[in-house]
Amino acid sequence: MRRWVWLAAIALAMPAIAQEPPTPASVVAAAKAEEWKAIDPADLLIMELAPEASGQPRMVVIQLLPPPFSQGWIGNIRTLATAHWWDGTTVYRVVDNWVTQWGDGEDDKAKAKPLPEGLRVVPESEYVVRSDVTLLAAMPAYDGGGRDSYASYTGFDVGWPFASDSDVLWPTHCYASVGVARDLSPDTGTGAELYAVIGHAPRQLDRNIAVVGRVIEGIEHLSVLPRGKGEAGVYDDPKLRVPIVSVRLGNELPDPLLFQYLNTESASFAEYVRVKANRNDSFYKVSAGGIDVCNVQVPIRRVPAK
């Protein structure tokens, strides 16, 4: 009996000797076409910043969270984008290892840019969703998933990272997450002033600010900006503000951008997480044996040419 176990172990070890162990990139490259799911262009915000001094264009693509998460704010964001409200506003605040923020940025209400009609005031209760058991059960367990510093449980569903405690579920603040800037609680913000995370995941903001999406392309145009020297990292020198040429919903573009995400319920995604948590390719000496939810970037790609 013992001998068979050994033989089986050797047989299992053979491929590892014959070829390099998988990497996250190799798992993603090997995913089947049907494991990729389309992102609806109507769920994208395309933000065009003024070009760099060199003339290089700067486009930032944001994917909005799907229902039932943060839909009050996301409805407002759709209204603001359709009204072309952000056109002519600026990126006005950048704090290292924290956020880059944009919008009107005017504290004085008398001078602030008027908002379009029809924006909802969203209550704090909508930072979380009463979790439906089906959704929780659908999130695959993964190494380290039970050891999160901020929540009882973390996992993935419909292409997004979530955390949960008892009966509520919420989207997490990770690198490149987009959230709604606001004043002190219980203000929840309208969605007109937005930020993207450009540092270590500020998970203490979870359930305290509305996460509404994530930057899926062009985060570097926000992360390389000079850090603000004014109060709370606001640019005290107005010349540093980066003009926003336009923000459009993806389906408003004449030639919509097509993206796909790796289905978080697929076998390849489960393998991608397992490999990320247990690196043993030739760069690594020791496998971590776990991973935190924000270190698992859901693979997203432009739709490959046919």
Next chain:
Amino acid sequence: MRRWVWLAAIALAMPAIAQEPPTPASVVAAAKAEEWKAIDPADLLIMELAPEASGQPRMVVIQLLPPPFSQGWIGNIRTLATAHWWDGTTVYRVVDNWVTQWGDGEDDKAKAKPLPEGLRVVPESEYVVRSDVTLLAAMPAYDGGGRDSYASYTGFDVGWPFASDSDVLWPTHCYASVGVARDLSPDTGTGAELYAVIGHAPRQLDRNIAVVGRVIEGIEHLSVLPRGKGEAGVYDDPKLRVPIVSVRLGNELPDPLLFQYLNTESASFAEYVRVKANRNDSFYKVSAGGIDVCNVQVPIRRVPAK
């Protein structure tokens, strides 16, 4: 009895009504002078980059890890700095949400800048330290400290974040950590090629790469650099490389820079961690009730003027 409980609850609630609950910043501001500990200038690396196009100087201050951690590489780094080896080298690699890397950056050994004599080849076993029970016991427990996705235990000692499993202890990769770039395992690097983390903590690198220090001032000069478009984020356009004017040990400067860190064994540091893990000032609606080790930045300041 019930009435007394209510009265006690009201009495306890009074200060919260009368004043704003503490914030991490208020706890640090209230720390006693004797809770701050000096950082020896001999443990600093002062890296001066070429000024920005605007003429603005760019100085990056790195604090080296104390013994017994990573001392083989740190010895090499002292030798390299004393030989002024980095002068005239460059920052040559920048990857978004990953690292900024500097040194010679020449893969072709025939063209590489010759290294000074006396550098040690450090074994992989020195990525960790056999943990001495005293050191582990000295690390204060904190909320969330038992729930780390990468290690059985995380904590702080002598001003630094650490993780541990059974009988080993290692320094963690957090935002602004500085590590030794290397080739595939078992190569461990000399210390001549270094990187700083500019994104979410890449904790999977723990125990796989030597952490040698952290940027304590000027990380923004590394985090705002344009991301490299060449292989692995190396600048394919040599004009993007940022010249390193000089790297000096802090005690080599005519006028050494003086810094202090908040003693991680102090009451104020314990309170700082508790407050960071349980924010309830007026911006917050829900306290996280925990925090990950890389979200607890050890407070460091320039020595205040007398």
